[in-house]
Amino acid sequence: MKKIMNDKNTLVSDMLKGYVEAYSNRVKLVEPNLICRSVPKQKGKVGIVIGNGSGHEPAMIDLVGKGLLDVNVVGKIFTAPPPFDMLEGIKQADYGAGVLVMVSSHQGDILNARMAIMLAEAEGIQAKMVILYDDIFSAPKGQEKERRGTAGLFFCWKIVGAAAESGADLDTCIALAQKVRDNTRTLSVAVSSGTNPETGLKTFELPEDEIEVGMGVHGEAGKGRMKLTTAKDIVNYMMKELIEDKAFHSGEDVMVLLNNSGSTTRMELMIIYKCIAEYLALEGIHVARNWVGTYVTTQEMAGFSISLCKTDNEMLSYYDDIADSPLF
Amino acid sequence: MKKIMNDKNTLVSDMLKGYVEAYSNRVKLVEPNLICRSVPKQKGKVGIVIGNGSGHEPAMIDLVGKGLLDVNVVGKIFTAPPPFDMLEGIKQADYGAGVLVMVSSHQGDILNARMAIMLAEAEGIQAKMVILYDDIFSAPKGQEKERRGTAGLFFCWKIVGAAAESGADLDTCIALAQKVRDNTRTLSVAVSSGTNPETGLKTFELPEDEIEVGMGVHGEAGKGRMKLTTAKDIVNYMMKELIEDKAFHSGEDVMVLLNNSGSTTRMELMIIYKCIAEYLALEGIHVARNWVGTYVTTQEMAGFSISLCKTDNEMLSYYDDIADSPLF
Numbered sequence: 241m242k243k244i245m246n247d248k249n250t251l252v253s254d255m256l257k258g259y260v261e262a263y264s265n266r267v268k269l270v271e272p273n274l275i276c277r278s279v280p281k282q283k284g285k286v287g288i289v290i291g292n293g294s295g296h297e298p299a300m301i302d303l304v305g306k307g308l309l310d311v312n313v314v315g316k317i318f319t320a321p322p323p324f325d326m327l328e329g330i331k332q333a334d335y336g337a338g339v340l341v342m343v344s345s346h347q348g349d350i351l352n353a354r355m356a357i358m359l360a361e362a363e364g365i366q367a368k369m370v371i372l373y374d375d376i377f378s379a380p381k382g383q384e385k386e387r388r389g390t391a392g393l394f395f396c397w398k399i400v401g402a403a404a405e406s407g408a409d410l411d412t413c414i415a416l417a418q419k420v421r422d423n424t425r426t427l428s429v430a431v432s433s434g435t436n437p438e439t440g441l442k443t444f445e446l447p448e449d450e451i452e453v454g455m456g457v458h459g460e461a462g463k464g465r466m467k468l469t470t471a472k473d474i475v476n477y478m479m480k481e482l483i484e485d486k487a488f489h490s491g492e493d494v495m496v497l498l499n500n501s502g503s504t505t506r507m508e509l510m511i512i513y514k515c516i517a518e519y520l521a522l523e524g525i526h527v528a529r530n531w532v533g534t535y536v537t538t539q540e541m542a543g544f545s546i547s548l549c550k551t552d553n554e555m556l557s558y559y560d561d562i563a564d565s566p567l568f
Numbered sequence: 569m570k571k572i573m574n575d576k577n578t579l580v581s582d583m584l585k586g587y588v589e590a591y592s593n594r595v596k597l598v599e600p601n602l603i604c605r606s607v608p609k610q611k612g613k614v615g616i617v618i619g620n621g622s623g624h625e626p627a628m629i630d631l632v633g634k635g636l637l638d639v640n641v642v643g644k645i646f647t648a649p650p651p652f653d654m655l656e657g658i659k660q661a662d663y664g665a666g667v668l669v670m671v672s673s674h675q676g677d678i679l680n681a682r683m684a685i686m687l688a689e690a691e692g693i694q695a696k697m698v699i700l701y702d703d704i705f706s707a708p709k710g711q712e713k714e715r716r717g718t719a720g721l722f723f724c725w726k727i728v729g730a731a732a733e734s735g736a737d738l739d740t741c742i743a744l745a746q747k748v749r750d751n752t753r754t755l756s757v758a759v760s761s762g763t764n765p766e767t768g769l770k771t772f773e774l775p776e777d778e779i780e781v782g783m784g785v786h787g788e789a790g791k792g793r794m795k796l797t798t799a800k801d802i803v804n805y806m807m808k809e810l811i812e813d814k815a816f817h818s819g820e821d822v823m824v825l826l827n828n829s830g831s832t833t834r835m836e837l838m839i840i841y842k843c844i845a846e847y848l849a850l851e852g853i854h855v856a857r858n859w860v861g862t863y864v865t866t867q868e869m870a871g872f873s874i875s876l877c878k879t880d881n882e883m884l885s886y887y888d889d890i891a892d893s894p895l896f
Contacts, residue, residue, distance in 0.1 A: 241870065242759045242776070244836045246798045246843075255835045258842030262860045297834035431570045437835065448570070470574045503831030503868040506625035507583045507765065508572045514586030515574075532590045534862070540831040540870070542569065 241435040241442075241540055248438050252294045252316060259301055263566055267304050273325060275304045275312040276332050286404040286413050287333030289313065289341045290397070291321040291353060295437070296457060298567050299536035300397075305565030308401040317438050318458045320348035326356030330367050338366040338410035342396060342417060344389030345373040346458075368410060370417040372396050374426040374547060376485045377454025377463040384422075388456050391499040391536045392426035392547030395559075398568070402558035420555060425486045426497075426547040427478045430455040431468065434502055434539030443538060453477075457501075457538055471508070475515035478546050483523065488550060490524030495559065497547040498530070502537040504544050509533070512544060529559055535567070569763040569770075569868055576766050580622045580644060587629055591894055595632050601653060603632045603640040604660050614732040614741050615639070615661030617669045618725070619654045619681060621646040623765070624785060626895050627864035628725075633893030636729040645766050646786045648676035654684030658695050666694040666738035670724060670745060672717030673701040674786075696738060698745040700724050702754040702875060704813045705782025705791040712750075716784050719827040719864045720754035720875030723887075726896070730886035748883060753814045754825075754875040755806045758783040759796065762830055762867030771866060781805075785829075785866055799836070803843035803874070810876050811851065818852030823887065825875040826858070830865040832872050837861070840872060857887055863895070 245251055253272060260269040268278050281287065290300050291313035300312045313329035315321035321329075330339045339360070343353045353369050360367040373384060374392035400417045408416070430452045433442040443459030446452055451474070454462025466477075488494060498513050500506075513532050520527055528551050549555070573579055581600060588597040596606050609615065618628050619641035628640045641657035643649035649657075658667045667688070671681045681697050688695040701712065702720030728745045736744070758780045761770040771787030774780055779802070782790025794805075816822060826841050828834075841860050848855055856879050877883070 241831075242779075242796050244759060244799045244802065244832065244872070245839050246800055251835070251839070254842055255838040258838035258840070258845070261845045262838065262841045262858055295835065297838070302834075431572060437833075451570075468570050471572045472574055474572065502833065503569075503870075504572065505765075505830065505865065505867050506630075506862075507579070507623065507867075510583040510586035510590065510625070511573050511579070512586070513590045514582055517586070517589045530590055534834075537833065539833050539835075542831075542868070544572070 243435065243437045245437060251437055252314060255294065256314060266565065270332060273314045273321065274329055274332055275301050275314060277304055277310060281310060281335050281405065283335050284337050285335050285407055286337050286410050287335050287339040288401055288404050289329045289333045289339055291315065291326050291329060291349060292344060293318040293320055295539055296536045298534060302567035303397060303565055305563065307405045307561055307563035308397065308565050308568065317436060320346065320352050323352045323355035323359065326352055327359045330356060330360045330365060334365050338368065340410060340413050341367060341369045342400065343369055343371050344393055345371050346388060366410065368414060370414050372417065372421050374421070374424045375456065376425050376427050376481060378456065381485055390426045390428060390457050391497060391545045392424040392549065394497055394535050395424055395495060395549045396420045398563065399555055399558040401563065402561035420549060423550040424547060425482045426545050427482050428455050428501065428543060428545030429453050429474060429478065430501060430541055430543035432542040433459065434541035437539065443541065455543065457536055459538055459541065471511050472515045475512060476519060479516065479519040482546060482548050486550065488525055488548060493526050493528040493551050495549045495551050496527050496530040497535065498532045499536060499545045500534040501543040501545065502539055502541040504542050509544065516546060528556060571763065571765045573765060579765055580642060583622065584642060594893065598660060601642045601649065602657055602660055603629050603642060605632055605638060609638060609663050609733065611663050612665050613663050613735055614665050614738050615663050615667040616729055616732050617641065617657045617661045617667055619643065619649040619657060619677060620672060621648055623867055624864045626862060630895035631725055631893055633891065635733045635889055635891035636725065636893050636896065645764060648674065648680050651680045651683035651687065654680055655687045658684060658688045658693060662693050666696065668738060668741050669695060669697045670728065671697055671699050672721055673699050674716060694738065696742060698742050700745065700749050702749065702752045703784065704753050704755055704809060706784060709813055718754045718756060718785050719825060719873045720752040720877065722825055722863050723752055723823060723877045724748045726891065727883055727886040729891065730889035748877060751878040752875060753810045754873050755810050756783050756829065756871060756873030757781050757802060757806065758829060758869055758871035760870040761787065762869035765867065771869065783871065785864055787866055787869065799839050800843045803840055804847060806874050807844065807847040810874060814878065816853055816876060816878060821854050821856040821879050823877045823879050824855050824858040825863065826860045827864060827873045828862040829871040829873065830867055830869040832870050837872065844874060856884060
């Protein structure tokens with residue numbers, strides 16, 4: 241895959257400058273790597289910060305805005321931003337009511353966020369961390385805390401972002417994040433690799449007739465491979481695993497997120513969504529809301545993930561709140 | 569490229585069913601291939617219809633909604649829908665004040681739309697066609713009417729859609745479409761091919777170190793190939809051609825559309841947008857509005873197009889009007 245870029249050494253910086261140029265009415269760049277709202281939140285509200293490696297766009301730069309994040313701390317390609325960058329992000333998001341760092345569970349992200357929070361506390365800022373995970377094939381049932389964070393975290397980000405905007409306090413935001421997380425399950429498949437734009441190397445190799453199941457957002461290996469079959473067979477397999485893992489039941493309301501990992505076409509996504517809807521209808525599970533599109537990518541990797549979140553009126557109300565960012 | 573699908577014979581039908589399932593609050597499917605608004609426009613307003621081959625999603629199914637299209641008539645892969653399908657679309661969009669068929673200039677689309685309009689008139693429906701084109705490398709300057717329609721048509725669709733919604737009459741909508749069209753220029757490049765999901769064949773072959781310049785949305789050949797170089801060099805070349813073709817001048821306001829043809833990453837798009845903004849700033853041309861994202865694709869083709877539209881207050885006002893569809 242040929243990438244259209246200038247200098248691999250300024251890849252992330254060029255992207256961030258282009259991003260704030262394109263959305264100058266909404267966001268600003270605090271050099272070198274913080275995307276912040278142009279118009280900060282009111283004083284006395286909880287600030288929300290996410291740090292992540294770049295290469296997954298639109299995640300997370302496109303989530304900074306009203307009803308969503310206050311600050312996105314952008315790391316190098318597929319690399320957690322360092323603690324002092326996270327500390328800067330926390331400072332920028334401090335409106336006097338505490339800052340919540342919502343961490344997608346990966347070792348580097350957790351370590352760096354933890355250190356940043358210690359540094360922030362030493363400076364008198366109340367900062368807390370919540371660790372988010374959803375990928376059912378990255379650790380077995382019963383060991384949910386060992387699981388990785390993937391696309392299902394968008395439910396947390398949207399819902400907790402809305403709660404913080406509405407004035408919920410720090411403890412309420414943390415409890416809500418945990419509730420959404422504990423009700424969310426994700427499973428992904430990949431049909432072809434993306435390319436690391438710095439190295440030019442594919443993130444993995446896959447035979448022409450196979451797909452990888454349970455792949456992470458950096459191309460981490462999943463539970464193994466299966467033969468490429470029909471959309472229906474792939475979806476049925478994934479839905480069965482997801483529903484068993486959480487024990488989603490007939491009569492329950494779920495939110496569905498069908499995420500394109502990069503170069504899966506919208507035509508394919510719609511065919512996949514039809515299979516998901518048919519499966520849930522047979523199970524008697526009601527789709528309360530859905531998102532179908534490109535949320536978190538692994539560069540141009542082809543593949544998709546399905547996330548389900550068992551929902552209630554509190555979550556739906558925040559889900560429906562207006563958000564204003566390039567993605568929402 | 570492996571496609572995730574069920575049966576190639578039901579590809580388009582499966583997509584349309586998935587689409588209306590995902591967006592059942594906004595759109596409905598009139599079998600077999602019309603995407604229509606769930607809640608029709610008020611009587612006495614102009615209806616807007618577009619017909620197109622499928623395979624370019626989100627174009628145009630994601631444009632049906634308030635302030636945009638009334639009906640999208642969806643053809644087979646890369647194939648204009650037949651006249652009787654277009655006639656059905658016109659009938660569905662008839663609210664008694666005339667129907668405007670906005671045709672992206674390709675031979676089959678024009679012929680089939682023209683025949684459908686004759687059939688509609690024979691049934692007493694006032695229907696008109698406006699032919700839209702923007703691709704500067706598909707015919708030379710001075711022969712604009714021979715040019716193809718590509719991504720720049722989104723300016724027409726958004727603006728005329730808003731005008732029709734606001735109650736503009738048929739002649740006003742036609743004049744506005746012509747004005748936007750005559751002020752729009754597009755140029756595209758492709759770095760790698762997409763795959764036809766029916767045949768499994770790539771739409772073209774391109775060496776690892778070359779890009780195709782001026783490619784159409786079906787993979788039609790452009791003006792030739794050039795060596796893959798930096799984003800800045802590619803953008804500078806394209807911007808020079810675009811600005812000379814229309815004669816955009818310093819001090820003018822333009823709308824910019826940077827379109828991802830399929831699997832170009834958002835990171836690349838932002839790097840490209842930075843180059844565009846820098847070029848326009850040097851020329852003294854002001855970016856009044858911009859869209860940066862995935863609007864019309866050629867399946868998973870990697871590449872992008874740049875569209876510029878010289879704008880005025882009338883266009884900007886309609887551009888800013890609220891639209892409600894999955895894409896906007």
